[in-house]
Amino acid sequence: MSVSPHSEHESAPAPTGPVNLERRQLMLGSAGLLATAGLVGFSPLARAQGAPLPDYVGWKNADALIMHSASTLETKRDAIGRGILTPSDQLFVRNNLPAPDSSIMNDTEGWEVQIEGVNNPRALSLAELKRIGVETVVSVLQCSGNGRAFFPHGASGTPWTVGAAGCVAWTGVPLREVVRELGGVVDGMNYLTGTGGETIPAGLDPKSVMVERSVPLAALEQAMLVWEMNDAPLPLAHGGPVRLVIPGYYGVNNVKYVRRLAFTAGQTDANIQASGYRVREVGVPGSPDQPSMWEMPVKSWVTSPLTSATAGRSLIYGVAFGGVHGLARVEVSVDGGNRWAEARFLGPDLGRFAWRPFVLATELAPGEYRLVSRATDDRGQVQPEERTDNERGYGHNGWKDHGVTVTVA
Structure with missing residues (x-):
C-alpha cells in the first residue's frame, strides 16, 4: 500500500458508527489549500440545501451523488448498482485544483502533450496520438482516501465512505506505443512523471499546488493516454481532452488535462508527490521517504x-x-x-x-x-x-x- 497527503483541511474527529456517516459527510468538506486561497467558494452544506451541481458537472445525476464540495462528489452506495461499468453521470469527482475553463474542449484534436525523457522528445497533438494506436481497457478508478470516513482519528480531507470509486472503460493509446514511436525511454530513467494542465492561481508557488505525479517506470506497461470514457469523448470533469490513466493505480496518479509526460531519474519535487499522498503514522508529517499512494490492493x-x-x-x-x-x-x-x-x-x-x-x-x-x-x-x-x-x-x-x-x- 502507498499514500500521500494533499492539502485538504483538518477536520473534526470522525464518528465511527454507520448511522452518523451521512451527517458527517454534510458537516465536512475537502477545501484545503484551495479554500485558504479562496478558490473553492462553495459550502459542503449547499447541496443539502438544494443548490445545483457546479456547471462543469451539471450534466451529472445529482440524485446519485453526495456533494462534499464543488470539487468532490461521491457516488452514493445504493447507486453503485449491479453492472460492471459505472455510468459516467454517476461517477465520483475529485479535483485537486479547479477544472480548467471549458474553452479547452473547443479544439480537443489540437490539445498537445509534451513527451520528454525519450530519445526523440516532442509534443504530440491528440490528433497525432490517435494515429499511433488505440485500445480500450476497463479499470477501477479510486481515490486514495476512499474509506476515509471510517478512520476513528478524524483524518483530514473528504469523508468518503465507498463512493470515491467506479469502474470505467477508457479508450486511448497505450503509452508504450507512444514511447516506441519516439525511440524508447532514455537510459537511467526510473519514473514516469505526469503534469496536469490546470491553471495555477497567481501568487502561489506552482510546486505547492500543481498536480504532478511520478510513478515507477514499471507502470509504463499499462499506462494510457485516453480521450474517451465509457464510449464517449472524455468530459472536462474527468480530465478531457486527454488524461493519463494507469490501471491498477490510485486516482491521483491518473493525471487529468495532461500537458507533459516525462521519464525522469527521480520523483518530482512537487508537494503532491514530495509530502502528499504519503502513508505515515497518525501525527507524522509527510516526507519523500514514506510509501507513496501508487498500486491499489484487493x-x-x-x-x-x-x-x-x-x-x-x-x-x-x-x-x-x-x-x-x-x-x-x-x-x-x-x-x-x-x-x-x-x-x-x-x-x-x-x-x-x-x-x-x-x-x-x-x-x-x-x-x-x-x-x-x-x-x-x-x-x-x-x-x-x-x-x-x-x-x-x-x-x-x-x-x-x-x-x-x-x-x-
Missing part, C-alpha cells in the same frame, strides 16, 4: 441491501476488485465475519483491472445482520479485516469497517 464491499430486507430468500450484492492484480474470489458473511460463503460473480470478466459485481443468495430469518465481504486476488492476497491507521486516512481496504447492519423483518 478490496470489496456490499452494495445491497444496506438497511433492511424481507425475511426469506435474500440476494446480497456488492463489488470487488484486485487492484493491480486480477480478482480470484469473494466471500460474504452475514454475521460480521464469523462464517463465510463464497459469492458468485455477475457478468463477464472485463480484465484484471476491472471490478466484478457479485451476489450471494441466502435465507435470512427475522433479526439483525452484519453484512461484510472479503475478496482475494489472483496472487492469494486476502482483503484484511482491519484498516491500517494512517495520518491521512489513505488506502482503507479493511472489510470490517465496510460492512453494513441490516434489519430483516
Whole structure:
C-alpha cells in the first residue's frame, strides 16, 4: 500500500458508527489549500440545501451523488448498482485544483502533450496520438482516501465512505506505443512523471499546488493516454481532452488535462508527490521517504441491501476488485465475519483491472445482520479485516469497517 497527503483541511474527529456517516459527510468538506486561497467558494452544506451541481458537472445525476464540495462528489452506495461499468453521470469527482475553463474542449484534436525523457522528445497533438494506436481497457478508478470516513482519528480531507470509486472503460493509446514511436525511454530513467494542465492561481508557488505525479517506470506497461470514457469523448470533469490513466493505480496518479509526460531519474519535487499522498503514522508529517499512494490492493464491499430486507430468500450484492492484480474470489458473511460463503460473480470478466459485481443468495430469518465481504486476488492476497491507521486516512481496504447492519423483518 502507498499514500500521500494533499492539502485538504483538518477536520473534526470522525464518528465511527454507520448511522452518523451521512451527517458527517454534510458537516465536512475537502477545501484545503484551495479554500485558504479562496478558490473553492462553495459550502459542503449547499447541496443539502438544494443548490445545483457546479456547471462543469451539471450534466451529472445529482440524485446519485453526495456533494462534499464543488470539487468532490461521491457516488452514493445504493447507486453503485449491479453492472460492471459505472455510468459516467454517476461517477465520483475529485479535483485537486479547479477544472480548467471549458474553452479547452473547443479544439480537443489540437490539445498537445509534451513527451520528454525519450530519445526523440516532442509534443504530440491528440490528433497525432490517435494515429499511433488505440485500445480500450476497463479499470477501477479510486481515490486514495476512499474509506476515509471510517478512520476513528478524524483524518483530514473528504469523508468518503465507498463512493470515491467506479469502474470505467477508457479508450486511448497505450503509452508504450507512444514511447516506441519516439525511440524508447532514455537510459537511467526510473519514473514516469505526469503534469496536469490546470491553471495555477497567481501568487502561489506552482510546486505547492500543481498536480504532478511520478510513478515507477514499471507502470509504463499499462499506462494510457485516453480521450474517451465509457464510449464517449472524455468530459472536462474527468480530465478531457486527454488524461493519463494507469490501471491498477490510485486516482491521483491518473493525471487529468495532461500537458507533459516525462521519464525522469527521480520523483518530482512537487508537494503532491514530495509530502502528499504519503502513508505515515497518525501525527507524522509527510516526507519523500514514506510509501507513496501508487498500486491499489484487493478490496470489496456490499452494495445491497444496506438497511433492511424481507425475511426469506435474500440476494446480497456488492463489488470487488484486485487492484493491480486480477480478482480470484469473494466471500460474504452475514454475521460480521464469523462464517463465510463464497459469492458468485455477475457478468463477464472485463480484465484484471476491472471490478466484478457479485451476489450471494441466502435465507435470512427475522433479526439483525452484519453484512461484510472479503475478496482475494489472483496472487492469494486476502482483503484484511482491519484498516491500517494512517495520518491521512489513505488506502482503507479493511472489510470490517465496510460492512453494513441490516434489519430483516
